[in-house]
Amino acid sequence: MAHFDENAKPFSHKWLNERLAVDTLKRVLSTEYWIPKNINFLWAMGMVLAATFGMLLISGIFLLMYYQPNTQLAFDSVNYTIMSEVGYGWLWRHIHGVGASVVFLIIYIHMFTGIYYGSYKRGRELIWLSGMLLFVAFSAEAFSGYMLPWGQMSYWAGMVITNLFSGGSLHATGLVEWIRGDYVPSQAFLNRFFMLHVLLIPLAIIGLIVFHFGTLRIPHVNNQDGEEFDFDAEAEKWKAGQKKESKVIPFNPVFLSKDVFVMGVYFILFFFLVFYNFEFAMDPVNFDPANPLKTPTHIYPEWYFLWSYEILRPFSTNIGLIAFAFAQVIFFALPFLDRSPNVAPASRRGPFKYWFWILLVDMLILTFMGKLPPVKPWGTIGYVAAVIFIILWIALPFITKSEKKL
Amino acid sequence: MKDLKILGIVVAFALILYYGVEPFAHSQMHKHVEFKGFKYKDLKDIPKGDPKKGETLAASCAGCHSIKAAGMKAPMDAMASSAAYGVNPPDLSLAGKMLDEKFFANFLVNPAKVTKSKHFAMPPSAGSLQDAADIVAYFKEVAKKAEETTETEAKKIANEKVEKLKKSGIKVSDSQSKEIVSKTVKNAKNKEAFVFACGRCHANRYGKWTQLGDVPKTKPDINTGVDLAKIDFQKNLGAYQIKLAKYMGKLPPDLSIIVRARSEDYLKTFVEDPQTQLPGTAMPRVGLTNEGYEEVLGYLESTGDPSKEKRESTAPWVIGFFVIFTLLAYGWYKSQWKGLH
Incomplete structure (x- = not known):
């Protein structure tokens, strides 16, 4: 049993420290989490992604309050209830729609940054692998979310993608029906994709984000030249006040200050899209209600x-x-x-x-x-x-x- | 500097990507149809019409149509009409304003040919282009009256609304009350335009419009929750829609959010001449004037994109917030990174 000071006031610094080691946590996760100094703005994409995920989560929570996972009601709950009856419902929806599209742009930038600078190599393999798992989880999240408005593209994309599981000449139609819960996309299909979209996949994503951060801690973030150096020695230099000579900076506040600035620029663009150019993220075909008897002329994914x-x-x-x-x-x-x-x-x-x-x-x-x-x-x-x-x-x-x- | 160079590359790739999957892809996927400005150049020019003569000739219209602005009621109700013709003939009060005069006159001579609709229910209704021009001249006068009535009624409703606001203690400035009035008048005109041009074949459920008119306000029985009036209405509507679907080949789509499902360009060229965008479609060429089309579009935008105004008024606040946020963040960033290199 650790020692607890009887006189420490509840929730005082000392009290919290004895119970939660807040000082250690703060040091390890923020003020002495060392990031190379030799970086450019592409190193902020991780935080930009986290912030975008936050926007998706918050807007999603508001949408969830009015969305109806029912094949008869889904389309109008999105296009009528949320768009014209709920105060600022249109704003949450457009944030969610644009966010879902833009998050992939940032993911691709983040991925190609990693590929360009070789940030997946020697010691950083798990960063790459956990990132790829996140990519898969985000893809599943995007696809399941795309089903929910139950428009023409939701329905037919659902049909086409679930058909892939028949495995061509394997004719595994049983598997396809098992995934759909019916012969064609219908109520059972919508319900399970709703569950995946609002519960199971977001849980997985949150877990994977924590894992992704965890994989970064020991190998540390790469730098613009792929230079390998002793982080402990460089950290000592910083702590000794040799800030110019040291090759590292602390995550908080130095690295964060640049991240927040990049995030600000990003959010100007983001909200420009939300207010003035959201159509690219919301396909016109999906504004026709799902119709099993009418295949759209062109079926294509996002x-x-x-x-x-x-x-x-x-x-x-x-x-x-x-x-x-x-x-x-x-x-x-x-x-x-x-x-x-x-x-x-x-x-x-x-x-x-x-x-x-x-x-x-x-x-x-x-x-x-x-x-x-x-x-x-x-x-x-x-x-x-x-x-x-x-x-x-x-x-x-x-x-x-x-x-x-x- | 290096940051800016990298940013340039990232932005260039993102723009190329955007161009490829949006403007370019759409230009390849949808065929281009030239918009001709609702001019109907394929039709014959018409002589000058005499409204007096037209009034006499138009008497026969009332055999099927109502002309409310001229005090003429429909000989049959919507249900009986749809049983007889497949569709309920429109009230003609606004015809002189909504329809292009050239189209209108040629239409009266040969409706099926001019609408490009093989099984158009209306028979040829004018012996010569001169007769047709006279009828058109008459309906232009009727339309003026109809518009005046719409305006007076809308103004009355708007003024009552303003009074109500004032009574409940809300301050309404003169400019605000003027805005309320002009908006109400505009909305009323837009809706009437939609009803005339589209409303007997297309529903608009977000505008609470059905092929049989506005969805009636009914109340369920308090003990059982049964709403007989609603059920009656739905039954009638269902019967009408079945007849309509038989007449058109399928039930024409609900137009609630058609402005988001089709591009502006598509809608315009489709309404101008449906066969160009959708060969073989049962939708007739309606012959709208440019002004009439704008009003119809106004109504469709009000049901399909109701948040437009709010969006435009909110945008500067949110974007302004992030501009200030970014400036402050830049200051913080500069102060933190000072002396690091």
Whole structure:
């Protein structure tokens, strides 16, 4: 049993310290959590993501108070009740819709920052893997949320995506029905996706965020040059007042001050989109109520899934599914496929430099083609881009193995 | 400086991404239809009409239509009309204002051809283009009267509203009360335009409009919760909709949030000539004037995007907050990073 001072006033600093070790917590998690000084604004994307998730959570709580998970009522509860009867309901909805889209933009920036600076390597593998788990969880969260307004795109996207689980020639229709709870998307389907969206997946996301932060603590955050240094020694320098010489800064308040500034700029853009340009995040097709008898002319996912959709689409059913599965998991393998010992920005890494930019542009092309109807020439371009994507990943171990040690 | 360079690259990629998945994709997915300004150039020019002669000729219209502004009631109610024709013929009070005169006159001579709708219920109703022009001239006068009535009624309602506000102790300035009046008048006109142009085939449930008119205010029986009047209305509406669906091939869609489901450009060109956007559709060319279309659109925006005004008035406050927040954060950041390099 630890020692507790009988005279400590309840909730006084001493009292709390004896029970919660608040001083230690504060030191470990904030004032002596060391971040490299040699960073740019891209290092703030993690906090920007956390803040966006916070916006989604808060707006989601307000929407949840009026949303009706019922196939007869869902559409009007979103488009009428929330949009015109609930005070500022439109604001919460637009924050939620725009937030869901923008969060993926930031996730992709965050991911490509990690890839560019080699922040997934040697000691940082778990940061990458937990981040990828978060990506999957966010994808599931986005998809399940997209079902809820029960518009035409909700219904037909639900139909198409759940159909993927039939596994092409495997004809696993039983599995598809089990997932849907019915032969076609219906009440059971809506209810379970509602549960996933508001409970199970958010819980998983919160857990994964904590895990993601945890994986950062020991290897520490990477820096702009991939330089490896002794964090303890640099921290001592800082504490001794050699702030200029030290290569680190404390998370709070120094790193945080820049984060908050970047977040401010980000939120100006965010709310500009919420008020003046929200249409990109809310597909017009989804403002027609779900109609099982009428397939929309074009069915396409939201922009952030388009690249993987386009890896599925140009091939025959079975090959397409295999390519699609490959695209879903291959990013997880990045720390193990990259055989180079170098932790450095891509620009200094020989062929990897080209690999990085080709991957980025290729995924951009896949994204464009994923939304367009698969006719000439778009179908062909999409096919070539999908093949290039696969080749890039197969080539990765070879081109990184030949990389010279810096 | 390096930060700005990186920001430039990130922003460039984000903009390319946006261009590809939004403007570019939409330009490829939807065919382009030229908007012709509700001019109906494919139709014959019409001679000058004489409203006096038109009044006599228009007497036969009342065989099917009501003309409330001229004190003429419909010979049959909506249910009986839909049983006879498949659809309830419109009240013609506003026809002279809502319909382009060239379209209107040509329409009277050959409705099926001019509407581009193969099974249009109305038979040819004018012997010559001159007769048609006379009828149109008459309906233009009727429409003026109809508009005046709408305005007076709306003003009365608005003034009562202002009085009520004042009585309950709320201060209403002159400019505010003027705004209330002008808004009420505008809303009333927009709704009448919608009712004339769309309202017998399309419902608008967010505007509480059905093909049979406004949803009536009914009260359930207090002991049982049964609302017989509501059930009666729903039964009638159902019967009407079944007839309508038979006549049109399917039940025309509810237009509550059509302004968000279709682009502005699509709506405009579709209303101007439905066959261009949706070949084979049963929707007739309605022949609206530009002014008439704007009013219909005004009504559709009021049900489909009711938060527009609030959104525009809230935006500067929220964005202003974050601008100030960012400036303060910048100050904090600079003070924290001072002397670190």
